[in-house]
Amino acid sequence: MYQERREKLLATLPENSITILMSGKAAYNIGDERHPFDVDRSFFYYTGLDNENLVLMFVKTARMNQTILFIEPFDPVQAKWVGGKILADEAREISGIKDVRYVDSLKDTIAMYINHYGKLNQFTLCGELSKQEYDQPWPVADLFNEIRRYNPDVQIRNIAANTTRMRLVKDADEIEKMRKAISVTNAGIKAMMQASRDYIWENELEAYFDFVLKSEQTEHAFHTICAGGKNATVLHYGKNNQQTKPGDLVLVDLGAAYKYYNADISRTFPVSGKFTDRQREIYEIVLRANKMVMEVVRPGMTTRDLNNKVIEFYQQELPKIGLLQDGKTVRDYYWHGVSHHLGLETHDVSLFDEPLQPGNVITDEPGLYLEDEGIGVRIEDDIMITEDGCICLSENIMKEVDEIEAFMQNR
Numbered sequence: 576m577y578q579e580r581r582e583k584l585l586a587t588l589p590e591n592s593i594t595i596l597m598s599g600k601a602a603y604n605i606g607d608e609r610h611p612f613d614v615d616r617s618f619f620y621y622t623g624l625d626n627e628n629l630v631l632m633f634v635k636t637a638r639m640n641q642t643i644l645f646i647e648p649f650d651p652v653q654a655k656w657v658g659g660k661i662l663a664d665e666a667r668e669i670s671g672i673k674d675v676r677y678v679d680s681l682k683d684t685i686a687m688y689i690n691h692y693g694k695l696n697q698f699t700l701c702g703e704l705s706k707q708e709y710d711q712p713w714p715v716a717d718l719f720n721e722i723r724r725y726n727p728d729v730q731i732r733n734i735a736a737n738t739t740r741m742r743l744v745k746d747a748d749e750i751e752k753m754r755k756a757i758s759v760t761n762a763g764i765k766a767m768m769q770a771s772r773d774y775i776w777e778n779e780l781e782a783y784f785d786f787v788l789k790s791e792q793t794e795h796a797f798h799t800i801c802a803g804g805k806n807a808t809v810l811h812y813g814k815n816n817q818q819t820k821p822g823d824l825v826l827v828d829l830g831a832a833y834k835y836y837n838a839d840i841s842r843t844f845p846v847s848g849k850f851t852d853r854q855r856e857i858y859e860i861v862l863r864a865n866k867m868v869m870e871v872v873r874p875g876m877t878t879r880d881l882n883n884k885v886i887e888f889y890q891q892e893l894p895k896i897g898l899l900q901d902g903k904t905v906r907d908y909y910w911h912g913v914s915h916h917l918g919l920e921t922h923d924v925s926l927f928d929e930p931l932q933p934g935n936v937i938t939d940e941p942g943l944y945l946e947d948e949g950i951g952v953r954i955e956d957d958i959m960i961t962e963d964g965c966i967c968l969s970e971n972i973m974k975e976v977d978e979i980e981a982f983m984q985n986r
């Protein structure tokens with residue numbers, strides 16, 4: 576699987592190039608303590624390896640393609656303190672890469688290829704150079720800039736679009752892992768609803784979700800949002816440290832990650848077990864918007880088209896429940912987008928305004944947030960685009976009002 580992916584990527588790379596992908600390094604937190612290491616997802620996608628400080632290199636010339644993996648040498652002292660590093664044979668076994676070397680030879684290896692091939696031809700260094708923030712350091716860019724100081728003719732090319740195009744279309748193995756993450760998320764949400772009672776604290780509710788995730792050998796896809804009442808009208812509320820009030824709606828936005836594949840689900844339920852008439856009215860509109868997205872989505876549409884459909888729908892529906900008065904617009908009650916791609920990252924890699932195609936997995940997450948009334952509702956499912964529409968991967972997670980009330984009644 577990893578080999579197939581590497582070959583597909585290699586075919587898109589320019590001739591006379593070296594391509595570097597790095598697994599990354601954990602950042603320092605405080606003193607001598609590091610943040611937990613989290614592997615670069617493209618590196619993982621092409622190798623199946625999740626260890627720190629590994630480098631994947633492709634060399635492509637007119638006459639040959641070469642794939643080399645660089646690992647860290649074994650360190651017996653470190654092995655005693657924090658455990659051993661990945662060994663060459665293990666790395667070969669998991670990734671299928673035969674040529675495994677040590678990272679301390681990385682720069683000399685690059686210099687050798689540039690000397691060999693770059694003197695006669697244009698030579699290109701390729702890497703993923705995208706980053707959310709302009710001034711964040713990106714290790715591969717530092718390496719390339721250093722190389723260019725000694726080889727000013729070398730070109731640098733960003734191949735983030737090449738890797739993104741591949742990662743956007745999920746294969747059967749990826750879908751299966753996402754289904755597992757979604758199924759554990761379902762169990763976690765049920766545990767929260769089961770435990771829900773008047774005056775429960777948000778973080779206690781959150782702990783029921785955490786217990787299920789750990790019990791199922793999964794991780795968190797992202798920081799859980801567990802927001803009661805008015806807190807649910809803050810989009811990325813993450814403190815989860817308030818006590819709920821009887822009658823509050825609780826909005827949970829959470830997900831398990833299984834083998835790095837993420838679920839991203841939102842559900843909203845009444846902490847005491849029953850919706851008020853007003854809560855139900857608002858909830859039903861969000862639920863209809865959520866279902867409408869699944870009905871209209873087709874390959875060729877963009878996530879922006881989907882969001883426009885939701886805004887149009889709200890435009891019609893909100894006046895019927897007394898909203899959109901005094902110059903208020905839909906965007907006063909719903910200001911995010913309805914979809915993003917999902918996969919190895921929760922907000923997965925994507926290309927701006929790229930039409931959807933079969934095999935894409937996106938979220939479907941309309942919401943309504945009424946700060947004055949202390950009501951926030953979001954319903955988020957994970958859907959896979961097919962030839963003629965979509966399949967809802969999270970269809971088993973309850974969201975009908977009657978179903979939720981019946982479940983809470985019997986808890």
Ligand code: GLY
Pocket residue numbers: 797828829839915940955
């Ligand atoms: N959990 C973040 C999102 O739904 O996009």
Ligand code: MN
Pocket residue numbers: 828829839840841955
């Ligand atoms: Mn979410």
Ligand code: MN
Pocket residue numbers: 839915938940955
């Ligand atoms: Mn989402």
